[in-house]
Amino acid sequence: MxxxxxxxxxxxxxxxxxxxxxxxxxxxxxxxxxxxxxxxxxxxxxxxxxxxxxxxxxxxxxxxxxxxxxxxxxxxxxxxxxxxxxxxxxxxxxxxxxxxxxxxxxxxxxxxxxxxxxxxxxxxxxxxxxxxxxxxxxxxCKIDDYVIFGGGAALHQFGRVGKHAFVGGMSAVENDVIPYGLVVGNRAHLMGLNLVGLKRRGFTREQIQAMREAYAYLFGAEGTLRDRVERAAERYAGSPEVMEIVNFIRAESDRAICMPRSERSV
The missing domain is CATH 2.160.10.10 (Hexapeptide repeat proteins)
Structure with missing residues (x-):
């Protein structure tokens, strides 16, 4: 009753x-x-x-x-x-x-x-x-599955956060956060992959290694992000996790992609 x-x-x-x-x-x-x-x-x-x-x-x-x-x-x-x-x-x-x-x-x-x-x-x-x-x-805003926000974090309107990402406490996030990404800061920047979360969720060593290699490639210094994304789509076509990151970056959005501090958001 x-x-x-x-x-x-x-x-x-x-x-x-x-x-x-x-x-x-x-x-x-x-x-x-x-x-x-x-x-x-x-x-x-x-x-x-x-x-x-x-x-x-x-x-x-x-x-x-x-x-x-x-x-x-x-x-x-x-x-x-x-x-x-x-x-x-x-x-x-x-x-x-x-x-x-x-x-x-x-x-x-x-x-x-x-x-x-x-x-x-x-x-x-x-x-x-x-x-x-x-x-x-x-x-x-659009927040995918298994995302964690630390205390006091804020996401700008029309922002996206991909699945399994982690947003650090007190972060002010102006731009889109890639799947599996880790962002912190004011204004937030990409620190790498959410490795702790990936391990806790049972991703294999091989899956994580593919994502780490792709991350280093995608956010490297050579060429533009757009070019690197297209090359990564060919190079890592066999990794569903990497392709999630690739397709997230490719998707239309009102915001830029959150980048490592050494790079300008594009």
Whole structure:
């Protein structure tokens, strides 16, 4: 049976699955959907056209689904979609999409959003992503699977971060971060590959060695990055991991690629 605390305010039009727990002083809006096993611990506000996936836990003073922080927003019926098995800690904010960005903000599954982190409007966040405390994700960003942000990191609007990348704490990231990359600093620069993360995720020595060789080649001094990318596509065609990096750099983007400090972003 659904467990709704008597002090909670739940709109009767909200769709609340069985086994949902709504704790003291929570507020749940009319267009909200809470799937099986969701827990709102206390003092949580879930508003807008928001769906919270099964077994997700949301902790006190989180604000989920309120009007996006975009001055161009005019009340369009945009959405916020949150996947399953997520951990959303205190004071986290997540905003729905806007007409200018596809009308939806989407968060994957098995993610952890620690205290006071923010997911901006129209952003897409993959699975198994970790936002440490006070991480700031601007609007229109795309975060792939298994990305980790250190505390206080910030990503510029329209930025991309490829899968298995690591963004160091307090980093201000203006440009796109390649898959498997490690970036730090203000403004953030590419430090190399996220070798610790790769080993923890079970990548083989051969896979890691191919990525290290390709990284050294891609960000070497000879020629332009564009030329090196095309040559790397031929040289490392047999490595799916390297090709992910290559295709990430090739893809259209509003931002430049985050480069090592010795190189200019191009």
């Amino acid at each position: 659904t467990n709704i605390h008597p002090t909670a305010i739940v709109d009767p039009k909200a769709q609340i699955a069985s086994s949902v727990t709504v704790g003291p002083y929570c507020v749940v809006g009319a267009n909200v959907v809470l799937d099986e096993g969701v827990i709102l611990h206390s003092h949580v506000v879930v508003e807008g056209r928001t769906r919270v996936g099964a077994r997700t836990q949301i902790f006190p003073f989180a604000s989920i689904g309120h009007t996006p922080q975009d001055l161009k927003y005019k009340g369009e019926p945009s959405r916020l979609e949150i996947g399953t098995d997520n951990l959303i800690r205190e004071h986290v904010t997540m905003n729905p999409g806007t007409e200018g960005g596809g009308m939806v903000t989407r968060v994957g599954s098995h993610c952890a959003f620690l205290t006071a982190s923010h997911v901006g409007h129209d952003s897409i966040v993959g699975d198994h992503v970790v936002f440490s405390n006070n991480v700031m994700l601007a609007g229109h």
